[in-house]
Amino acid sequence: MGYIEELKNVLGDKVMTEEFERFIFGADWSPRTTDEIFMPDVVICPRSTDDVVKTVRIAYEHGIPVTAGGGLTGMAGGAVPIHKGIYIDGTCLNKIIEVDVKNQTIRSQSGASLQDLVDAGEPHGLWFPVLPESKWSCTIASAIACDNDSTFGMKYGKPLNQVLSIELVTGKGEVIEVGHRKTRFSASGYKLKDLVIGSEGTLGVITAATVKMEPVPEHRYVDMIIFPSMGRAVEYLDAILKMGLVPEGAHINCKRRLKFYTHAYKEKHGHDPKVPDWAGSLLAIIFAGDREVVDFSLEKAYSLANEMGGQVVEEREIVDNWWISKHTLDFPPFKQKWPASQKEKKFGAADPGVPMGRLEDFYEKFIETAEKYDLEVLGMNAYLEHPGSIGFSLSCALFVDYRNQDEVDRYRKYFEEMSKIAVDMDGTMSTYMSDTDLKVP
Amino acid sequence: MSGIEEHRADIETCFGTSCNFCERNCPVYKILRIRTYTSRGKNRAMLGLIDGHYDASDKMADVVFSCTLCGACDVHCSLPNTERFIDLRRELVKKGLGKPEYDGAMKAMKETGDVYGRPISTSKIFEDTKDGDMPLYLGCQYKGNKNEVWDIIKVLEKMDIKVKITDDESCCGYIAHVLGYEDDVEKLTLKFKKDYPHEEFLTLCPSCTMFTQEEMDLNSVHALKHVHGLIMDRKVKLKDLDMDVTYHDPCDLGRKMGLIEEPRDILWAMGVRIHEMENYGYFSLCCGAGGGMLITDPELVEEMSKQRMKQAIDTGVDILVTACPTCESTLLTGSMLARKEYKKRVKVMSLWELLDQALE
Numbered sequence A: 001m002g003y004i005e006e007l008k009n010v011l012g013d014k015v016m017t018e019e020f021e022r023f024i025f026g027a028d029w030s031p032r033t034t035d036e037i038f039m040p041d042v043v044i045c046p047r048s049t050d051d052v053v054k055t056v057r058i059a060y061e062h063g064i065p066v067t068a069g070g071g072l073t074g075m076a077g078g079a080v081p082i083h084k085g086i087y088i089d090g091t092c093l094n095k096i097i098e099v100d101v102k103n104q105t106i107r108s109q110s111g112a113s114l115q116d117l118v119d120a121g122e123p124h125g126l127w128f129p130v131l132p133e134s135k136w137s138c139t140i141a142s143a144i145a146c147d148n149d150s151t152f153g154m155k156y157g158k159p160l161n162q163v164l165s166i167e168l169v170t171g172k173g174e175v176i177e178v179g180h181r182k183t184r185f186s187a188s189g190y191k192l193k194d195l196v197i198g199s200e201g202t203l204g205v206i207t208a209a210t211v212k213m214e215p216v217p218e219h220r221y222v223d224m225i226i227f228p229s230m231g232r233a234v235e236y237l238d239a240i241l242k243m244g245l246v247p248e249g250a251h252i253n254c255k256r257r258l259k260f261y262t263h264a265y266k267e268k269h270g271h272d273p274k275v276p277d278w279a280g281s282l283l284a285i286i287f288a289g290d291r292e293v294v295d296f297s298l299e300k301a302y303s304l305a306n307e308m309g310g311q312v313v314e315e316r317e318i319v320d321n322w323w324i325s326k327h328t329l330d331f332p333p334f335k336q337k338w339p340a341s342q343k344e345k346k347f348g349a350a351d352p353g354v355p356m357g358r359l360e361d362f363y364e365k366f367i368e369t370a371e372k373y374d375l376e377v378l379g380m381n382a383y384l385e386h387p388g389s390i391g392f393s394l395s396c397a398l399f400v401d402y403r404n405q406d407e408v409d410r411y412r413k414y415f416e417e418m419s420k421i422a423v424d425m426d427g428t429m430s431t432y433m434s435d436t437d438l439k440v441p
Numbered sequence B: 001m002s003g004i005e006e007h008r009a010d011i012e013t014c015f016g017t018s019c020n021f022c023e024r025n026c027p028v029y030k031i032l033r034i035r036t037y038t039s040r041g042k043n044r045a046m047l048g049l050i051d052g053h054y055d056a057s058d059k060m061a062d063v064v065f066s067c068t069l070c071g072a073c074d075v076h077c078s079l080p081n082t083e084r085f086i087d088l089r090r091e092l093v094k095k096g097l098g099k100p101e102y103d104g105a106m107k108a109m110k111e112t113g114d115v116y117g118r119p120i121s122t123s124k125i126f127e128d129t130k131d132g133d134m135p136l137y138l139g140c141q142y143k144g145n146k147n148e149v150w151d152i153i154k155v156l157e158k159m160d161i162k163v164k165i166t167d168d169e170s171c172c173g174y175i176a177h178v179l180g181y182e183d184d185v186e187k188l189t190l191k192f193k194k195d196y197p198h199e200e201f202l203t204l205c206p207s208c209t210m211f212t213q214e215e216m217d218l219n220s221v222h223a224l225k226h227v228h229g230l231i232m233d234r235k236v237k238l239k240d241l242d243m244d245v246t247y248h249d250p251c252d253l254g255r256k257m258g259l260i261e262e263p264r265d266i267l268w269a270m271g272v273r274i275h276e277m278e279n280y281g282y283f284s285l286c287c288g289a290g291g292g293m294l295i296t297d298p299e300l301v302e303e304m305s306k307q308r309m310k311q312a313i314d315t316g317v318d319i320l321v322t323a324c325p326t327c328e329s330t331l332l333t334g335s336m337l338a339r340k341e342y343k344k345r346v347k348v349m350s351l352w353e354l355l356d357q358a359l360e
Helices: A003-014 A019-023 A049-062 A114-124 A140-146 A192-196 A230-243 A255-261 A263-269 A291-307 A316-328 A337-341 A356-372 A405-424 B008-017 B027-032 B039-050 B058-065 B081-094 B100-112 B146-158 B174-179 B182-195 B206-214 B223-232 B252-256 B261-269 B290-296 B298-315 B325-342 B351-358
Strands: A042-044 A066-069 A086-089 A096-100 A105-109 A163-169 A175-179 A205-212 A219-227 A249-253 A281-289 A346-350 A376-386 A389-400 B134-137 B200-203 B219-222 B243-247 B272-274 B319-322 B347-350
Touching: A003 A042, A003 A049, A019 A042, A019 B039, A019 B058, A042 A049, A049 A066, A049 A086, A049 A163, A049 A205, A066 A205, A096 A114, A105 A114, A114 A140, A140 A163, A140 A205, A163 A192, A175 A192, A219 A230, A219 A291, A219 A316, A230 A249, A230 A281, A230 A291, A230 A356, A230 A376, A230 A389, A249 A255, A255 A263, A255 A281, A255 A316, A255 A376, A263 A316, A263 A337, A281 A291, A281 A316, A337 B008, A346 A405, A356 A376, A356 A389, A356 A405, A389 A405, B008 B039, B008 B081, B027 B298, B039 B058, B039 B081, B058 B081, B058 B290, B081 B174, B100 B174, B100 B182, B100 B290, B146 B223, B146 B351, B174 B182, B174 B206, B174 B290, B200 B206, B200 B223, B206 B219, B206 B252, B219 B223, B223 B261, B243 B261, B261 B272, B261 B351, B290 B298, B290 B325, B298 B325, B319 B325, B319 B351, B325 B347, B347 B351
Parallel strands: A042 A086, A066 A086, B134 B200, B200 B219, B243 B272, B243 B319, B319 B347
Antiparallel strands: A096 A105, A105 A205, A163 A175, A163 A205, A219 A281, A249 A281, A249 A376, A346 A389, A376 A389
């Protein structure tokens, strides 16, 4: 009996074998042409950990590759089944298992979206703060597998900071739990949970997780400050932290990147938002907490900005548009930004990390490299991703014509070169292109 | 699949975007949790079809016809997805992959002009309206329910709107359109225009209104829009009902035709306080009955209606008001199912019933 028959025998209609069903799972959000869709041989829609165990054991017995995926909004092909075989659609495992209000934790199946966690905590005054723009689709397992970035990283960090425990089905089909149940730390023992975070599915299939939730702040205010350079914005943030302020989030956008986030503004006004010619960067800074603390923080932040040559963005609509795009996703009906802004070319980004003193230099290299490969620059955003300290996750984005194989190939060369530049600057390329020759430097 | 080739650019945009926002309020995906059923899933399936990676199949038809065409995916997107899925249904029907469950309804429509095959003569039943001056088109959902129609006629009369139902109506063709039977749509719309030769008329069913306006370019006006105008102009005096309700936006009336504030204005004018559900207005959640699913998968429709009624229960009110005959009957079932599961009953009422009370 073939392995697919075996899967059907034990999992019934959770096994999908029709070509159109398999084709759907053959690509993620990374730039690729429609000829680069990798159809798995079979798709499994598991409803329990036991379903995953059965699947993996059959795969192990037959030596079949397994790819587990979530929302498929990954930007580097990490969940694309390039080796074919079995694709496990993790989104089928979407149940919230437990909301522990007293301990501020949620246990969920691995396919719950990050927004599902927020929604589950909301009635209890709790939220999950690791939220990228793909939060409606990105699953907790995918967030763990990629240790993804968050809009609120400067206060809460990444999954490494907020995930407490992970249930994993190993390559042999054994179920293990790594982490410290509902606590954050253990002084002894190997940090296996931390090993799984960012392991990109190479250590097993994540089937459940326990995360630390946080109290919903009473008030939040987002503002944007213009600086003459990227480096000046970094110095400003350093001074903010030295002063003792605790921003909930901070994002340094180059001028070009701002345009991408203010697509709705352009739709409405017929032109991009106007920022001064001298603007080298736009720092979005978020404060949250009790209203008086937020007001105090803002007052101090504005005053410091003034001292350091910064200028608060006057047109509030620019900030509001950026925030809709970044967090609330409250787009007008029928005018959601992503498809509207990517009809001709799509967003593609290299996401490296560089030391805090190299941001300015790296930005220049980014522009040079994009020009070298004749690619249209969309812009850079530096996400501040470490709680209470400066640590960048950069998004160096381009518009890529994914209908043009030559341009997609040039994009991949750009990606490879950007990785090398980041390493040369004592940094790292934080994501990888699993279905190309590119690997993590 | 030449008929769907024209959608290639939008399908590629969906492929390139891959945002999945379409999943958020898809009533089918919320229940089934299988991604092939989402807008993105269907778009990608179409891409493979256009590129010749595979042929259409019965299983594909199962997925494509398991869609309420509610437009929840459209509102979270900037691409017209449901239009594309109707075109895909057409292609499947042309290839002989339409759902056999629809055959009865299609045969009835063609033979009797009524989706249920009932030999109803609206001109005889409503003969007493012959002196009216504004034609009122009932549509298949209303015309078999003469008591409810008479109640609506009386409500309209209290507002000095004298309607006439003097023709033997035939189906507008909306159902054939959404089921993908395009050849039959042409015949049905021709018959409709012949049987119903009015330049301007009022309607009661949101789907008939939308179809006659958008596909047939006729001057049809949903009766509630007309009534809303009179109320806003203070030409109608309404009693204060002092009630708390939630309002369910019918997909075709709200999301597709934009009549979102109007029913709420009418409710407020009657002293009815609205407690919105989690999903409302443009982002409302479908009752589950759209797109022909009542015929092919009544069990899934029940689950979807229960899902919607759970949102109504969560508001804490005891009454859900809506303005569509299909939503009303579907949510009535959902209310009974939700009552069993969540131990709370929410009564389902038509907006016309409340108007009747407020006009006494």
